[in-house]
Amino acid sequence: xxxxxxxxxxxxxxxxxxxxxxxxxxxxxxxxxxxxxxxxxxxxxxxxxxxxxxxxxxxxxxxxxxxxxxxxxxxxxxxxxxxxxxxxxxxxxxxxxxxxxxxxxxxxxxxxxxxxxxxxxxxxxxxxxxxxxxxxxxxxxxxxxxxxxxxxxxxxxxxxxxxxxxxxxxxxxxxxxxxxxxxxxxxxxxxxxxxxxxxxxxxxxxxxxxxxxxxxxxxxxxxxxxxxxxxxxxxxxxxxxxxxxxxxxxxxxxxxxxxxxxxxxxxxxxxxxxxxxxxxxxxxxxxxxxxxxxxxxxxxxxxxxxxxxxxxxxxxxxxxxxxxxxxxxxxxxxxxxxxxxxxxxxxxxxxxxxxxxxxxxxxxxxxxxx
Amino acid sequence: xxxxxxxxxxxxxxxxxxxxxxxxxxxxxxxxxxxxxxxxxxxxxxxxxxxxxxxxxxxxxxxxxxxxxxxxxxxxxxxxxxxxxxxxxxxxxxxxxxxxxxxxxxxxxxxxxxxxxxxxxxxxxxxxxxxxxxxxxxxxxxxxxxxxxxxxxxxxxxxxxxxxxxxxxxxxxxxxxxxxxxxxxxxxxxxxxxxxxxxxxxxxxxxxxxxxxxxxxxxxxxxxxxxxxxxxxxxx
Numbered sequence: 287x288x289x290x291x292x293x294x295x296x297x298x299x300x301x302x303x304x305x306x307x308x309x310x311x312x313x314x315x316x317x318x319x320x321x322x323x324x325x326x327x328x329x330x331x332x333x334x335x336x337x338x339x340x341x342x343x344x345x346x347x348x349x350x351x352x353x354x355x356x357x358x359x360x361x362x363x364x365x366x367x368x369x370x371x372x373x374x375x376x377x378x379x380x381x382x383x384x385x386x387x388x389x390x391x392x393x394x395x396x397x398x399x400x401x402x403x404x405x406x407x408x409x410x411x412x413x414x415x416x417x418x419x420x421x422x423x424x425x426x427x428x429x430x431x432x433x434x435x436x437x438x439x440x441x442x443x444x445x446x447x448x449x450x451x452x453x454x455x456x457x458x459x460x461x462x463x464x465x466x467x468x469x470x471x472x473x474x475x476x477x478x479x480x481x482x483x484x485x486x487x488x489x490x491x492x493x494x495x496x497x498x499x500x501x502x503x504x505x506x507x508x509x510x511x512x513x514x515x516x517x518x519x520x521x522x523x524x525x526x527x528x529x530x531x532x533x534x535x536x537x538x539x540x541x542x543x544x545x546x547x548x549x550x551x552x553x554x555x556x557x558x559x560x561x562x563x564x565x566x567x568x569x570x571x572x573x574x575x576x577x578x579x580x581x582x583x584x585x586x587x588x589x590x591x592x593x594x595x596x597x598x599x600x601x602x603x604x605x606x607x608x609x610x611x612x613x614x615x616x617x618x619x620x621x622x623x624x625x626x627x628x629x630x631x632x633x634x635x636x637x638x639x640x641x642x643x644x645x646x647x648x649x650x651x652x653x654x655x656x
Numbered sequence: 657x658x659x660x661x662x663x664x665x666x667x668x669x670x671x672x673x674x675x676x677x678x679x680x681x682x683x684x685x686x687x688x689x690x691x692x693x694x695x696x697x698x699x700x701x702x703x704x705x706x707x708x709x710x711x712x713x714x715x716x717x718x719x720x721x722x723x724x725x726x727x728x729x730x731x732x733x734x735x736x737x738x739x740x741x742x743x744x745x746x747x748x749x750x751x752x753x754x755x756x757x758x759x760x761x762x763x764x765x766x767x768x769x770x771x772x773x774x775x776x777x778x779x780x781x782x783x784x785x786x787x788x789x790x791x792x793x794x795x796x797x798x799x800x801x802x803x804x805x806x807x808x809x810x811x812x813x814x815x816x817x818x819x820x821x822x823x824x825x826x827x828x829x830x831x832x833x834x835x836x837x838x839x840x841x842x843x844x845x846x847x848x849x850x851x852x853x854x855x856x857x858x859x860x861x862x863x864x865x866x867x868x869x870x871x872x873x874x875x876x877x878x879x880x881x882x883x884x885x886x887x888x889x890x891x892x
Contacts, residue, residue, distance in 0.1 A: 500689035502702050513703045541823065542701065545688075552685040555678060591681050592674040 289424045291487040291651065293477040294620040295360030298607060299347045302334035303470075311341050312466065313446025316455040326467040331578025335470030335608025337441040345442065347471075348382045353437035354395035356473035356613075360433070364477050371477075372429030373402040377416035377436045377612045379409050380443075380507070392435050402429060409505060410574060411494060411640035412436075413474075413612040414647030418492040420478050430480045437473035438611040440465070443507070443536045452511065452532040462511070464538045468576060470608035474616025482656035485630060487623075491562060494647035495553045504542040504641045508533060543641050546576075547583040550639035553646040554593055563650065569632040571595040572622060573602065574615045576641070584639075595635070601627065615649075630655040673857040676866040680807050680873055687808060687877035688815075694881055695888045700823055707767060707828045714764045714837075716887045719779040720786060721837075722757040724809070725750060727790040731802050739798055742858065745851050749806070759837040766834035782883030789879060793872060800859045804873030806852055808880060 303311060305327050309320060338347040347355070353376065361368050374393050381388035387405035402423070406415035413436040420432035444466045449458050478489070503509070508518045511532030522528040550573075557563035565588075575581045581602070588594040603621045610617060615638050628634060636649035669677060691697045696713060699705040728750040735743040764774045779787060793799050816838035824835055832839070860866050 497689060500692045502698070541819075548685050548688065552682065555682050555685075558678070559682070587681075591678045592669065593678065 287425050287427060287480055288482070289421045289478050289480060289489045290482045290654070291476050291489060291619075292366075292479045292481075292483045293360050293364035293486075294616065294623055295356045295358070295363060295475045296473065296613075296617045296620040297352050297355035297359065298336040298472045298617070299338040299352060300336055300340075302606070303337055304334055305332075308335070308337075308467075311337060311339075312441065312444045313343070315446045315449045315458065318455045320463065320467075322460060322463050323467050326464060329577055329579040330468055330609070331605055332468075332608055333605050335610075336472055338439050338471040339441045339445070343445050343447075345439075347439075348391075349378055349380070349437050349439035349473075350382055350388065350391035350395050352439065352471065352473035353378070353388075353392045353435040353475070356437065356475040356616075357392065357396055357433055357435045360475035360477055365483060366431055366477065366479065368396060368398055371398050371401060371431050371433045373404065373420055373423050373432035374398060375404040375406070375416040375420040375423075375432055375434045377406045377408070377412035377434075379412065379438055379440070379611050382439070388437075389435075392437075396433075398433075408612070408645065409640050409642040410576070410611050410614065411638050411642075411645040411647040413615055414492060414494055414636075414638050414649060416612075417476070417478075417489075417649060418494075421489050421492055424478055424480050432478045433475060434478060434616070435473065435475045436613040436616045438469070438613045439471050440469035440536070440611060441471050444469075448529075448535065451529045452535050453530075457511065457532070458535075459511075461537045461540055462532065462535050464540055465505070465536050468538075468609050469536075470610060472607060472610035472613050472617055474610075474613045474618075474620055476616055476619070482654055485653060485655050487628075487634065487651040488654050490633075490650040490652055492647070492649045493553075493557060493562070494645055495549075495556060496643070496645040497549055498643040498645070501542060501545060501644050502539070503643050504545070505536070505538045506642065507536045509537070511535070538641070545644060546639045546641045547580055547587055549644050550584055550637065550646050551587045551591060551593070553639075553648060554588065554637070555591055557648060558593055563635070563648070565593050565595050567633055568595045568635045569599060570622070570628060570634045571600050571637065572615065572618050572634065573600065573637040573639075574618065575602070575604070575639070576609050578604070580639075628653045670857050670860065672863070672866055673860045676860045676869060677853075677856055679866075679870045680804065683804075683870060683873045683877060684807070684811055686874075687811075687881065690877065690881045691884065694884045696884060700820065700827070703827060705824065705827045710824055710828055710834075711764060711767050711769045712887050713884075714760055714767065714769070715774055715777045716780050716783070716883065718757055718760055718764075718774055718777055719783045720883060721760055723779075723783075723787045723790075724756070727787070727794045727802075727805075730791065731794040731799055734794060734797060734799050736798060739800075742800070742855060745855060749851070756837065756840075759840055763834045763837045767828075767830075780883060780886035781889075782879060782881075782886040786876065786879035786883055789875060800865050801868035801872040803852060803855060803859055804869040804871070805876040807869075807873050808876045810852065812880065 376389035389405035519533040732746040821835040821838040
């Protein structure tokens with residue numbers, strides 16, 4: 287049975303925040319200006335992003351609120367009423383609540399009765415997992431429609447007070463500060479149906495390859511600053527102790543991060559060898575590269591492997607919408623569709639290389655007209 | 657930020673050459689994952705690598721480095737007159753590398769090791785297997801498949817220079833004074849990789865040769881990883 291993306295929606299909280307405004311909003315750690323900010327922003331190429339916290343660090347929208355707003359926009363554009371949705375499949379890196387699952391909170395916000403629920407947990411690629419669960423659910427015939435909701439609220443991790451509680455300005459190294467200048471907030475949603483409607487996207491396949499067996503954690507929250515300490519955050523007597531040890535900071539191992547390029551290309555080459563991916567037939571490539579720095583590297587390596595999609599076929603809104611983790615690819619697809627860039631018959635490849643512990647996901651879509 | 661292995665795109669590739677290059681890239685990625693699972697390399701990744709680890713690494717690399725000159729020379733001599741151009745490239749490669757071990761020895765001493773110890777170091781089990789395989793293939797007529805071996809070994813040279821050397825100095829508080837072999841080897845290997853690319857079209861004339869190149873690359877990658885795994889098995 288075929289599955290179609292019949293509608294999409296997105297929500298970005300508050301006004302766009304420019305590079306020269308973000309540190310004032312997130313706060314100066316111990317009152318001092320970051321020494322790394324400009325270097326990291328130059329590398330990632332992001333010009334504006336959105337935050338769901340204000341300058342006083344009040345949360346303006348919860349993570350679930352943003353998911354709900356994106357879902358409402360998606361459903362407003364669709365011909366299916368909210369209460370007819372069969373499945374709700376959600377993804378986030380970190381919900382507002384530790385438990386229950388993020389999907390429960392989104393369902394409550396949307397008021398969908400008796401829905402079949404799924405929450406996938408991970409980082410950027412968790413959206414692909416949520417999409418795949420929904421697609422498969424529809425394919426086996428259990429449901430006729432599924433709403434996928436992806437949302438991220440990273441900015442709460444970046445308040446200056448978080449870093450001050452973990453030792454302050456002098457204790458924060460590059461890896462602990464890196465993501466402060468990379469990630470921001472937002473949500474995306476898509477409606478999947480077994481029935482094509484108007485111009486919509488047929489989901490041809492969703493595939494992913496994980497390499498956690500070969501590599502250490504590259505991006506995470508839960509390990510302390512002291513690398514020789516193998517405890518994770520709940521192993522401490524109190525959460526205050528865990529925070530003081532830096533175990534609640536979000537970190538990126540920037541050295542390991544370079545593997546993302548090779549592994550992202552590796553997955554594409556596997557799919558080419560399997561015969562499911564033909565790069566010459568891709569009309570649009572939407573790649574969730576976390577940083578402009580990696581775009582060039584992925585492009586060059588694909589080119590060397592003879593598997594490149596020409597640069598004019600690449601689309602990204604990273605530079606204006608920011609890196610919103612798992613929501614990025616859905617926010618990107620939504621803007622791409624709203625701009626009317628695809629025509630019936632066009633093929634679209636979504637590529638989501640995740641650095642958490644290296645999971646790379648790929649989604650192949652074809653625009654059809656019903 | 658460390659730089660990843662710099663792979664450059666060759667100017668001209670036939671469809672078979674391009675397909676072979678793509679397969680070799682896959683073998684390389686698989687090799688890198690295999691390396692990351694090797695205990696001593698995992699310690700480099702997670703940051704628990706010590707100066708003793710480094711001395712052990714050099715001790716166990718040296719026998720293969722010193723034998724490297726032999727198999728490449730034999731490989732060159734196994735190409736007949738129809739392959740004189742390939743032979744020239746392989747000879748220049750052999751000439752560049754056949755005394756690399758002298759730099760390695762100096763690094764070992766600078767890292768606190770005894771010259772006598774590294775000079776007496778026998779081949780570990782992985783090195784035995786790797787050396788035997790390379791010498792066997794190099795003794796075959798026109799051993800074009802050894803391009804796959806060079807792909808792995810030269811690629812690793814680049815990885816040592818661009819990734820391992822800085823990381824080793826960072827974790828052992830080194831100043832670069834004992835990572836010269838890795839750095840210098842990598843500089844040379846950049847030029848070697850370019851020459852290798854130049855050979856792909858020349859050598860990949862049919863599917864069998866292409867398959868042989870990929871198979872040899874795969875075997876060498878497995879045996880090289882085994883050589884590094886043996887570092888942690890030496891006392892068993």
